[in-house]
Amino acid sequence: MTTAGSAPRRGGFSEDGSAEIVLESFAHTPDPRLKRLMTSFVEHLHAFVKDVEPTEEEWEQAIGFLTEVGHMCDATRQEFVLLSDVLGVSALVDAINHRNPAAATDSTVLGPFHMVESPRRELGSDISLDHNGEPCVFAGQVRSFDGTPLPGARVDVWQANGAGFYDVQQPDVQPERNLRGLFAADDHGRFWLRTVVPRHYPIPDDGPVGRLLDATGRHPNRPAHIHVIAEADGHTPLTTHVFVEGSPYLDSDAVFGVKRSLIRPVTVIDDPLRADHYDVSNPFKLIEFDIVLAPVTERA
Numbered sequence: 001m002t003t004a005g006s007a008p009r010r011g012g013f014s015e016d017g018s019a020e021i022v023l024e025s026f027a028h029t030p031d032p033r034l035k036r037l038m039t040s041f042v043e044h045l046h047a048f049v050k051d052v053e054p055t056e057e058e059w060e061q062a063i064g065f066l067t068e069v070g071h072m073c074d075a076t077r078q079e080f081v082l083l084s085d086v087l088g089v090s091a092l093v094d095a096i097n098h099r100n101p102a103a104a105t106d107s108t109v110l111g112p113f114h115m116v117e118s119p120r121r122e123l124g125s126d127i128s129l130d131h132n133g134e135p136c137v138f139a140g141q142v143r144s145f146d147g148t149p150l151p152g153a154r155v156d157v158w159q160a161n162g163a164g165f166y167d168v169q170q171p172d173v174q175p176e177r178n179l180r181g182l183f184a185a186d187d188h189g190r191f192w193l194r195t196v197v198p199r200h201y202p203i204p205d206d207g208p209v210g211r212l213l214d215a216t217g218r219h220p221n222r223p224a225h226i227h228v229i230a231e232a233d234g235h236t237p238l239t240t241h242v243f244v245e246g247s248p249y250l251d252s253d254a255v256f257g258v259k260r261s262l263i264r265p266v267t268v269i270d271d272p273l274r275a276d277h278y279d280v281s282n283p284f285k286l287i288e289f290d291i292v293l294a295p296v297t298e299r300a
């Protein structure tokens with residue numbers, strides 16, 4: 001990292017000893033965690049700058065880019081989160097913080113569209129208020145590790161419609177709280193609701209992050225998915241997605257949220273009794289997603 005034996009303070013600033021000189025200035029940081037964060041950040045940042053040796057114009061451009069990212073942020077647009085997403089940092093932070101045992105359902109990123117509370121709805125409700133998309137049933141069971149159903153588990157669901165937009169993106173087009181619902185599982189841990197098959201969609205790409213994707217030959221799209229947060233007493237809450245099998249972009253999600261274990265097919269069910277149970281006409285489309293939560297004590 002730095003030249004061994006250099007004495008940066010006495011000789012003033014030097015290219016070789018740059019990181020050490022800056023690290024000395026943080027030596028008396030009282031909070032040990034802050035000290036650890038700043039130490040590692042300075043070491044990596046200086047190594048990065050030495051690696052790429054930016055021109056002054058490039059460094060100005062980098063500062064200008066970050067400034068623009070900040071200016072793009074407001075109450076409904078978080079460009080820094082988008083930047084973190086497309087760099088895979090959101091997915092990495094999620095992975096580091098949710099090292100659940102293998103038997104638990106995988107987590108993935110929260111995403112930027114859970115900005116309003118989901119309304120409580122009865123099991124079986126239709127959350128598609130605009131009926132934009134192919135009708136389907138979304139159903140599953142919430143269980144603990146050992147297979148025990150978790151009665152009353154809370155299942156929070158939100159998704160884009162059949163055109164690939166969330167309600168908050170189209171306040172003048174979609175009804176408020178369209179395609180959102182908070183459900184309580186039944187006595188057997190089961191949940192079911194009526195919705196539409198979500199469509200893949202681009203993350204907002206009309207800002208600096210979109211330009212970055214464009215300049216690097218990347219697309220801004222995410223594969224079709226339904227967001228889920230599942231919670232049950234005594235268990236670690238789970239934030240995840242169900243991805244629609246066969247959707248475009250499953251292999252190139254712009255925010256790196258896809259895990260193979262979370263992909264489910266949309267199946268066509270021809271069963272009058274089940275159609276009756278879900279209050280839909282037969283045959284019907286179904287996405288099934290069972291959820292296994294990790295007991296708090298067994299979290300890795």
Ligand SMILES: [Fe+2]
Nearest residue numbers: 111113225227
């Ligand atoms: Fe999403």
